[in-house]
Amino acid sequence: MSCYDNKNLELISLIWLDNMADATQENREIQDKLRSAVNYLRTFDNCQTCEHYIRNIINDKQDKLILIVSGKLGQEIIEKIHHLKQIISIFVFCIDKDRNELWANNYKKIRGVIVTLNDLLKQIDLDRKSDEQKLNESINIFKNKDEIFPLLLQIDSSPIDKRSLLKICFKEYEGNLNEFESIRDFEHLYSSSNALDWFFNETFLYRLLIKALHVFNIEIIFLLRFFLQDIEQQLKNCLSSSEIVYRGQLMTNDQIEFLNNSIYEKNLRFNSFIIANQNKEQVLKSLLNTSNTNGLNRVLFEIDSNQIGKKHKEFIIFPITTCFHITSIELDKQIRIVKIKVFNTYKLNEKKTKNSFQLAHLLRHIGRLDQSEKLFYLLLDQYPSLNFQSYDGLGRIAQDKGLYELSLNFYMKSFEIVPFEHRAHCLNNIGCAYDYLENYEDALQYYAEALTLMTTDPDQAMCLSNMGITYAKNEQYQQALQCFQQSLSIRERKLSENHVDIGISYTNLGVIWSTMGELDHALEHFNLALKSFSVNDFEIFRAIVYQNMAKIFQEKTQFDRALTFYQDAEKLFQQHRSIDHPNLIYIQQQIQQLKQQQ
Structure with missing residues (x-):
């Protein structure tokens, strides 16, 4: 259970609805194993309180849910909540697979009817990684009217920040043995020279940062500024790219309207790092194969790197201070192609001058x-x-x-x-x-x-x-x-x-x-x-x-x-x-x- 501000510090939450979820020692042990796949777990033994939680407690647009239901309670609740956008996937965990598949096949978000714990854990882990990738790609765009991140990068970090961050992490991941081990590794092994590895290996540090950037959790962003600074410093030493690169993401109608209305804006920004790929066909294939159960729009960003993008392994990553303007928006069959040119006037200064x-x-x-x-x-x-x-x-x-x-x-x-x-x-x-x-x-x-x-x-x-x-x-x-x-x-x-x-x-x-x-x-x-x-x-x-x-x-x-x-x-x-x-x-x-x- 998350304890910090009673909110999940990661993008994905896991809900288990079963009238015996907390009733037996075996099921409590199952909960520990489920948390190895998704840290933030809530359990419910009746549909009413579960539905209330989904509708009213999880009200942040950025929070997404994976739902596990028993056969009996699943039939009762899924019809009521299947349409909710915060639910990204559902698993029916039961004994009678054949019987439950008869009704489960009517719902697109049900990824499987599963009878063994190992299969459930394996499937949730796969889905979580896939869903996290989609959520990480679905970063928002806004007009860059302020200088928050340039200022943040000029504030020196201190040992107090790391101690405060560790305190939050140990509390957040209490009882999650896998993540506890990762936190210990961070405490003793993290250095500024391996920040990009911690980012691209999708560690707890990466997940905390991505969620904080998505919802602008200023406390976490502030404590993680050392991580942002280290990433920016490492990127300075990476090779620059002048190529056209690509990224795909699903966007809401409101986001599409914002893009259309911003075509003449000169100072737009993503609310996270832009990570792109040089292989257009690979990005298009991934975009078209991405499940889209919430009626979102498929968007391909065609990015003129302008020597701003940096090469790291097979990716092109842009600094968090990167801005851009839209040069054109076209509709090609089912995909909107948004051509953008990036620029970055911010220069990282190793001497920290702000407070x-x-x-x-x-x-x-x-x-x-x-x-x-x-x-x-x-x-x-x-x-x-x-x-x-x-x-x-x-x-x-x-x-x-x-x-x-x-x-x-x-x-x-x-x-x-x-x-x-x-x-x-x-x-x-x-x-x-x-x-x-x-x-x-x-x-x-x-x-x-x-x-x-x-x-x-x-x-x-x-x-x-x-x-x-x-x-x-x-x-x-x-x-x-x-x-x-x-x-x-x-x-x-x-x-x-x-x-x-x-x-x-x-x-x-x-x-x-x-x-x-x-x-x-x-x-x-x-x-x-x-x-x-x-x-x-x-x-x-x-x-x-x-x-x-x-x-x-x-x-x-x-x-x-x-x-x-x-x-x-x-x-x-x-x-x-x-x-x-x-x-x-x-x-x-x-x-x-x-x-x-x-």
């Missing part, structure tokens, strides 16, 4: 709040002497989620242990929390104290901006206007007109002018803000501006324009905030009201 907190803040900045939160909690354990930074990060995340009391608690924890040189920033954050809690008197008090400790222009401009926001909320508009103008004046002396902080200043001034009834003056400042934010691609700030512009057009009774701006704001907030965030809820309420007025 873990930069990654956690990047995740927060691009809207991956849950992943950022998990990483900050991990850093609490790994770097106790820097807990003030972790608490600060957790406070910012709670603030982004609209959990302002929790945010204040984290900031206060940080303040208790923060070194003097970081005290001003901590006081400023506490002021922000009080502001969100509508305790404006305390907010202004903390801002004022922070301002006396700040020694740089950017910090002073930020603090003045925050004070202006609080004055505005407290209906002290002249004081707010004065703070915002002082902040903008400082920033204009030091920053370019397209800098995000200039955009923030224009936004704040727009809000004040709007509040004071100067609507056209406010719109002028909001448009200036959008120019700054469009250059810097700060979507959450654009969302805030759109929301404020929508309010102005509501006041001007230009309801169509108001609705358009609210919808633009909603779209961006949905990408960067939780569904229960107060701003998003407010915007959706306004959209509903405006639609009712039409």
Whole structure:
């Protein structure tokens, strides 16, 4: 049984449904043997709880199931769950083979009716390897808007990471003797020079990495960054390929639509390593022979290696930082042929120049709040002497989620242990929390104290901006206007007109002018803000501006324009905030009201 976060850390889970699965010592011994084929095993003795688990517990699109059923319970449950996409294969493990084959032959996902344990183990192991290969090939594609992996590769690993990883692995594979032995080998024999062997031999390390990349499990990815770094370093020493190479995979209709809509995008990326083959006929044969019980699309990627791909044995493997653009998409009978050209601007630097907190803040900045939160909690354990930074990060995340009391608690924890040189920033954050809690008197008090400790222009401009926001909320508009103008004046002396902080200043001034009834003056400042934010691609700030512009057009009774701006704001907030965030809820309420007025 998996113990880490109560989730399977590999791609495939195994379920055994039999009313005697846990009833005898013999069957408990069978469970141990089954785990040698698929580590994550769940047993059920009735159809109701089994079906509930399959439908509701295994709800991650990336999790796939191999199901073992007895003859009697199999007849009862398979009709109900056979269509579910998370189920990739089914085995009927029974005594009466002939009788059960009569009904089993009606279901495509049933791979066999089996009466001996050895045959069952052999078939599950074969299917698991085949299914894993298909799942590993079915990696997703997305627009590469962030620099997560280049940053990750520049964060030095430490012995703490390996100890943390080993602790997770020993817990995850507890009772699995085969994997325990492999973990011991890793503990004593792994070196940076044999990373590719650990990857291509499909060890537990490989399976953990592939699943983590598929679902973006940031804790595991972070702990495995040494493995990613070692693979990238080894690839540097492999021969480059300039040939056209091929990979096949099954893709959903949504993925096909994404490809069609991205044909002019210049910066796409797979969410894992691209592994390809020089033999087109071999790839096509494998693609056509791949079982397709879920109605997926067969896709052949024709990849221009562009000296980026590296030769390792019979494979061509591309670094994880590889990006690509699509040059064409064609339909040839049953197969879509997607031609892509790869590029990679990232250069691996043996000297590690980044730190873990930069990654956690990047995740927060691009809207991956849950992943950022998990990483900050991990850093609490790994770097106790820097807990003030972790608490600060957790406070910012709670603030982004609209959990302002929790945010204040984290900031206060940080303040208790923060070194003097970081005290001003901590006081400023506490002021922000009080502001969100509508305790404006305390907010202004903390801002004022922070301002006396700040020694740089950017910090002073930020603090003045925050004070202006609080004055505005407290209906002290002249004081707010004065703070915002002082902040903008400082920033204009030091920053370019397209800098995000200039955009923030224009936004704040727009809000004040709007509040004071100067609507056209406010719109002028909001448009200036959008120019700054469009250059810097700060979507959450654009969302805030759109929301404020929508309010102005509501006041001007230009309801169509108001609705358009609210919808633009909603779209961006949905990408960067939780569904229960107060701003998003407010915007959706306004959209509903405006639609009712039409």
